Amino acid sequence: MTFDGFETLAIHAGQEADPGTGAVVVPIFQTSTYTQDGVGGLRGGYEYSRTGNPTRAALEECIAALESGTRGLAFASGMAAEDTLLRTIANPRDHVIIPGDAYGGTFRLFSKVLDRWGVKWEAVDQTDSEAVRAAMRPETVAIWTETPTNPLLNITDIEALAAIAHEGDALLVVDNTFASAYLQQPLTLGADVVVHSMTKYMGGHSDVVGGALVVADPELGDRVAFHQNTMGAVCGPFDAWLTLRGIKTLAVRMDRHCANAERIAAELSGHPAVGQVLYPGLPEHPGHDVAKRQMRAFGGMVSFRVRAGEDAALKVCDRTRVFTLAESLGGVESLIEHPGRMTHASTAGSPLEVPADLVRVSVGIESADDLVADLLQALDF
Structure with a gap:
């Protein structure tokens, strides 16, 4: 069989x-x-x-x-x-x-x-x-x-x-x-x-x-x-x-990663301190329809741009308590980083340079309520 x-x-x-x-x-x-x-x-x-x-x-x-x-x-x-x-x-x-x-x-x-x-x-x-x-x-x-x-x-x-x-x-x-x-x-x-x-x-x-x-x-x-x-x-x-x-646990983990990420993307959308939320699960995302066609769900990664600029984005990364400031992604624990200063520093000065006000989060499998509360308090400045 x-x-x-x-x-x-x-x-x-x-x-x-x-x-x-x-x-x-x-x-x-x-x-x-x-x-x-x-x-x-x-x-x-x-x-x-x-x-x-x-x-x-x-x-x-x-x-x-x-x-x-x-x-x-x-x-x-x-x-x-x-x-x-x-x-x-x-x-x-x-x-x-x-x-x-x-x-x-x-x-x-x-x-x-x-x-x-x-x-x-x-x-x-x-x-x-x-x-x-x-x-x-x-x-x-x-x-x-x-x-x-x-x-x-x-x-x-x-x-x-x-x-x-x-x-x-x-x-x-x-x-x-x-x-x-x-x-x-x-x-x-x-x-x-x-x-x-x-x-x-x-x-x-x-x-x-x-x-x-x-x-x-x-x-x-x-x-x-x-x-x-x-x-x-x-x-x-x-x-x-x-x-x-x-x-062995990839499927059950990904289900939780995706559910938590969708919740966070929805909570950040419209937040006064956030200029833009980048997540393919949002209907307004330009790739939403393609992602819906070729993916089972929309993933556990969310990026967002902080309206007040780079210094504010760095401050958000420093203020979280459940999200750990670290490179990499995809683990059971939630991580936060500033791509321009961290994972994508090698693109500085090139056409691939990422926005300085960008924050990337790898959404883990913790309590969604705790993750949302952590990001909201980090954005409260």
Whole structure:
């Protein structure tokens, strides 16, 4: 019997009971190497843990199932996953289209590392499909998108971008970190590769750093796996085990994250100290209809602009007591940050620079009443 329910896959895919002991939970295979039964006589195909590890393999099978992909690959961080993928698909003089409001770490990778390697890139407003089409070149190898974007919560139409990419024999790569595999499955909408920072919602407890790629095409999966092994930025067995533990509760956590975020977005809308609330669940959000079509719910991230400017935005970040001032996102605890000074400082002075009055919150699973009260008192100045 096969099972298709997301919640069931999250708990069981790749996680059968250990054949030797019957352990219900996948063991942590904390080993660097494996005994061989004679030269080349590998037990289970394992020889060295950079190349393969049973705990990591369980995680990779699970994430592939959750994203409806043919192969999953787990890395030491989201940025390690991004770098490995780009080294696989792009050569010097190739061209990649990135979002006009890309994550700061992604922008830094393109502008400070891949640019020196000769990979050309262009930042485009990807909410405008025709602008993306106009940016395509014969040497374009990929459209790289985020939806929702970090930190402006813009929404891109995955099906539309997939069609544009494939018309130009390019790949569509979707950073699915903000949505998580529970809220959105880009491969089913035509994307070729999904990227995750598993540090965020997939792990879910702010206690592990990891990244993942899931591919639709097995041949591309083989190529990426070759680079994963060759470059070596793999997910360790304990990190893989922690991430598997987090994934088991992903569905129930995301339901609560989304419910709390919707409540906060509604409470902040119309607040006299708030100039704009950025949340795709609001009917007035320009990407609301697309998000409603391609997402199960609208996510746990909310950004807002403080009417009085940057100093007031910084003050809000300092005044919260339930929201913790910290980078990252997607954990059970609520976090608050100032993107311009923190996660997106690398975009300063570039066309991707974020507004100085912007505050981003990662809404946790605490009491919604407590979270709302905390933000309201922080805005009371």
